[in-house]
Amino acid sequence: MFHIQEKQIQAAFRDLVRIRYGVEAEIAIEQPKQSSFGELALPVAFQLAKELKQPPRKIAAELVEAAGDIPGVAAMEVAGNGYINVRFDRGAYGAALLAGEGDHAAPGSGKTIVEHTNINPNKAAHIGHLRNAVLGDTFVRMLRALGHTVEVQNYIDNTGVQVADVVVGFHFLEKKTPAKVALLISSPEQPFDYLCWDLYARTSQYYKDNPEALAWRAETLHSIEAGEGALAEMAHLVADAIVNAHLATMLRLNIQYDVLPRESEILHLQFWASAFELLKERKAIYFEQEGKNKGCWVMPSSAFRGEGDANEDSKVIVRSNGTVTYVGKDIAYQLWKFGLLGKDFHYKPLTRYTDGHEVWVSTSVAQPRPAPAFGQARKVFNVIDTRQSYLQDVVVAGLRALGFEEQARQSIHFSYEMVALSPRCCADLGIALSEEDARRPYVEVSGRKGLGVKADDLMNKLIESALSEVASRHPEDNQAAQLAVAVEIAMGALRYFLLKFTRNTVIAFDFQEALSFEGETGPYVQYAAVRAGRILNKLEDRGENLPDFAAELTREAMARQLENEDCWQVLLAASKAGAALERAVAAGEPAHMARYAFQLAQEFSNFYQRFKVLDEPVPERKVFLLWMTEFFRLQLRRTLAILGIAVPAYM
């Protein structure tokens, strides 16, 4: 609601400035530092002062004089040395909120693809992967809340080095057959992704000690690429099993996907061959005749770096042995996302979530059941950590070099910084640090070294901690219900923790911070929502009914109640969800949405403390406070839903 009012005022002033001064100006709008200054502040007079060579205060006065009546605005005044402060018509604003105005999403144009998670299917997910998935999933929810059509893709590199290394571990180090690995997958003794976590670290260490063993990796990769033999069979077993594990892990956090495009199909359906032809035909890459990259197909550095860059290294796309690099495959995949490749995957359903939604996975042969139309996006967000910026630049440069300028501009690297381990966290995990590492502010997670916090371990730890809180507060409830609530609190805490940092901040992971349920945390916001609901439930317990707000709260009554400054400020804050969402999407920053959720919860906590809703003796006021409570409950619920956080039944 707030942002609609904001836009109206902006438009009114834009017209005013154009008519009066003949100037086209973007009208900046700010939140006044103090609430006593009103709801909006316009520094437009400062902008105009230089151009018009007049003092800002004078211009501001003229504008206020000339503005006349703007719908929804009660008063405007000149303040400071030229600010225009705007005060809303409180009664009208409240009535509009009551009527439910301003909360319908406008339909977007074209499909947006968000690719996230993308974990190598060779070991358990860790906290770094969680950051990726939670950021991606939340951004998807934000886009959908604005009315965009979004397709969620999770790319599976099931034929890469990382999968190969685990296969090497099983086959060469542990001498296991595919049948034996299949048994391990179904064994309840140890989760298969955990087992692979250790095995992957062990294999990496083995390479270090025995570099000649790298020949095993090469052999395995060849077998996988050819799609034949025990090694290839095992690779499929491992990758499929780990993908299932990852889907299960992410589902705990309420993260779902639409389609899983796999590298094996990019290979077998010759996606690369098509892209390769295109790249050669349009001279985006060339065959290097000399130097260190002799015999490779390379993209010139001028394509993806600025002109005159001192570093003239070009990027190898096809190796001298004829195999394609990851970037090459990624270019093909990116082309497919926009429908530019002239090819499509075949698809089969992989699983169905309990809510009925299906996840599809790519496959190389035609299927009887028709799949939804995947790909064909207008805009693509790739949620990938910032360390891969260079490669993402190459992919985009590939599109550009092929002449797909528009698609290149619509390819967004949704980058974020890594999750590292704080020194204290390493101590908690019993990890010994080198003297050098101990002095650093944080230590990088490493799958190869097996150094990291597993996602499921962290979630289990959070649940355990939340459960003991729940049990101590609600000993009367049965254990299953306690657990259900604890899970929701734990997942809320985790999602919020990963979202509260802006994308380019390195998270130095710390158990103490992540396990906190107080202060700026998910549970704090959940608690506010639960409390709001409880007031309304309590009302019914007392034998009263929820009033018919539309009938009982006339505009006049609304205006009377909102004369109370505290009530007005609280309602104003609660009505800014739409504005917060728009800004967060524009900035591409889920953290802004999380922050708003916290502020909203803070406002409600203040409201809760200050107004005893159920004991309010004045009837009109009680109706009004109940409506505020209902409004808060709705806004909190919606905001939490965008963050992918549930509202527990009780806390």
Next chain:
RNA sequence: GGGCGCGUAGCUCAGCUGGAUAGAGCAUUAGCCUUCUAAGCUAAGGGUCGCAGGUUCGAGUCCUGCCGCGCCUACCA
């Protein structure tokens, strides 16, 4: 060497296109539970916004230089 990012309270972090007195959480200290459950609320202390210049009515925010830290700069992904 080059590219990208970061440096704000004791700690962890916000700070939207430059705007009014730089914010939040944690931690510390002092208060508030027979009340719609305190996972909450109130209050206090705590700042050379890395350093130095510049741009202008105005700079934590923009520009330049320096200092420190991190990541990237593979025929790995």
